Amino acid sequence: MPEETYMPGSKExxxxxxxxxxxxxxxxVFAILGDLxxxxxxxxxxxLSAFKAWGRWKADAPPGAWxxxxxINSAISHRRRHRIRDVKELVRRLGPRADPDPxxxxxDSVLLEELRRLPTKQAAALVLRHLHGYTNREIGAALQVxxxxxxxxxxxxxxxxxxxxxxxxxxxxxxxxGRFRVSSSK
Amino acid sequence: MIADRDHxxxxxxxxxxxxxxxxxxxxxxxPEVRQSAYQAFWSRRRSGARHxxxxxxxxxxxxxxxxxxxxxxxxxxxxxxxxxGSAGPNVWGRVITTALQECSGQLAGGQQGVGECLHAVxxxxxxxxxxxxxxxxxxxxxxxxxxxxxxxxxVAAGVQAAQREDAGNGRGQGENQxxxxxxxxxxxxxxxxxxxxxxxxxxxxTPPGxxxTPPGxxxSPPGxxxSQQSSGQQQNQGKSExxxxxxxxxxxxxxxxxxxxQGAGPSASPPPSQ
Numbered sequence: 244m245p246e247e248t249y250m251p252g253s254k255e256x257x258x259x260x261x262x263x264x265x266x267x268x269x270x271x272v273f274a275i276l277g278d279l280x281x282x283x284x285x286x287x288x289x290x291l292s293a294f295k296a297w298g299r300w301k302a303d304a305p306p307g308a309w310x311x312x313x314x315i316n317s318a319i320s321h322r323r324r325h326r327i328r329d330v331k332e333l334v335r336r337l338g339p340r341a342d343p344d345p346x347x348x349x350x351d352s353v354l355l356e357e358l359r360r361l362p363t364k365q366a367a368a369l370v371l372r373h374l375h376g377y378t379n380r381e382i383g384a385a386l387q388v389x390x391x392x393x394x395x396x397x398x399x400x401x402x403x404x405x406x407x408x409x410x411x412x413x414x415x416x417x418x419x420x421g422r423f424r425v426s427s428s429k
Numbered sequence: 430m431i432a433d434r435d436h437x438x439x440x441x442x443x444x445x446x447x448x449x450x451x452x453x454x455x456x457x458x459x460p461e462v463r464q465s466a467y468q469a470f471w472s473r474r475r476s477g478a479r480h481x482x483x484x485x486x487x488x489x490x491x492x493x494x495x496x497x498x499x500x501x502x503x504x505x506x507x508x509x510x511x512x513x514g515s516a517g518p519n520v521w522g523r524v525i526t527t528a529l530q531e532c533s534g535q536l537a538g539g540q541q542g543v544g545e546c547l548h549a550v551x552x553x554x555x556x557x558x559x560x561x562x563x564x565x566x567x568x569x570x571x572x573x574x575x576x577x578x579x580x581x582x583x584v585a586a587g588v589q590a591a592q593r594e595d596a597g598n599g600r601g602q603g604e605n606q607x608x609x610x611x612x613x614x615x616x617x618x619x620x621x622x623x624x625x626x627x628x629x630x631x632x633x634x635t636p637p638g639x640x641x642t643p644p645g646x647x648x649s650p651p652g653x654x655x656s657q658q659s660s661g662q663q664q665n666q667g668k669s670e671x672x673x674x675x676x677x678x679x680x681x682x683x684x685x686x687x688x689x690x691q692g693a694g695p696s697a698s699p700p701p702s703q
Contacts, residue, residue, distance in 0.1 A: 261462060279457075290466065352447070354447045
């Protein structure tokens with residue numbers, strides 16, 4: 244994370260913050276949603292919300308962490324809306340849902356598939372921890388939850404992920420991910 | 430435990446490598462500030478603020494103009510109304526016509542000064558009339574209050590009417606008054622008569638003003654009083670007694686009622702109010 248100083252309420256500083264953190268936030272949201280266009284929308288929504296609250300931002304937390312919290316909340320909202328839309332679509336068609344657009348799933352993998360099936364908060368903690376390299380304390384500050392909560396979320400997420408990956412490799416009879424042949428027994 | 434930690438750390442490493450491999454190269458669209466949603470919001474808000482500033486200036490001017498116009502119109506109307514003593518143009522017209530006639534009458538032929546006279550009348554009227562209007566209004570209220578204070582009930586109204594009538598005659602017309610009461614009051618009047626019947630013996634020497642007990646306070650059943658009324662003897666007694674009471678002026682009304690049952694009715698009614 245770039246450690247720069249920003250003046251709350253300053254438009255120029257927010258522009259700088261946007262350029263510095265856009266890709267990081269976008270990756271986080273994409274890791275959670277797995278949809279490029281949805282990730283872009285959520286990222287833009289997150290920056291818009293952040294801009295509206297920019298005058299009230301306090302410099303006691305890194306702005307990147309603050310932005311990530313807003314972006315994760317935006318992703319959670321998007322997921323909720325998407326689920327409702329899926330249910331409505333299913334009811335409307337009374338049949339199986341259509342396959343996702345392959346162009347929208349360009350970066351999919353078994354691991355990412357399973358990561359996106361996790362609860363959003365757990366997935367966010369995993370991404371912030373293992374993709375962006377935040378410490379548990381920083382993630383806790385970003386998401387405004389205790390550090391212990393982040394630790395338990397991470398533990399739960401990994402356990403679930405391991406179990407599901409193991410099940411998939413057993414079902415397929417092969418190592419689907421190539422690198423995630425792990426035992427489900429701890 | 431150590432194995433678990435190793436296993437966990439191995440999984441963490443694999444997880445990080447996979448995430449970096451799959452997501453590290455992911456690039457969103459160009460983060461151009463001018464293409465961002467917040468920039469559009471900011472521009473919109475800025476132009477909106479500019480427009481709203483102009484709009485607010487216009488609207489403020491418009492509101493001020495309207496308010497000034499309204500104040501002018503209202504003050505003009507008030508001045509006219511104050512001069513006429515009323516807001517109605519008909520009233521003002523009548524006032525002026527009358528004043529003109531009076532002034533013309535006062536002035537000798539060919540003499541000038543109608544304008545001054547009219548002005549004096551209008552000024553006088555304007556000063557006097559609103560106060561008069563106010564007192565007239567309050568007077569009406571008073572008279573209404575008086576009417577309400579008597580009693581809204583037909584019983585009390587009937588008694589008062591009988592009393593007034595009796596006072597006007599100077600002599601009590603007991604039977605007639607009783608009939609008046611009956612006409613106006615129906616069954617309640619019967620109750621009043623029953624009460625008065627009970628009081629009659631004791632009231633023979635009471636002052637006239639004490640026989641004003643409202644008939645509605647009677648506790649005797651209406652049927653009883655009606656049956657007592659129907660006896661001719663009682664009516665005769667009532668007549669004679671009422672004449673006595675009639676000689677005492679205002680008590681004739683009450684005497685009229687009491688005369689019907691003197692010496693005949695059971696005195697179940699309460700004592701007359703003082």
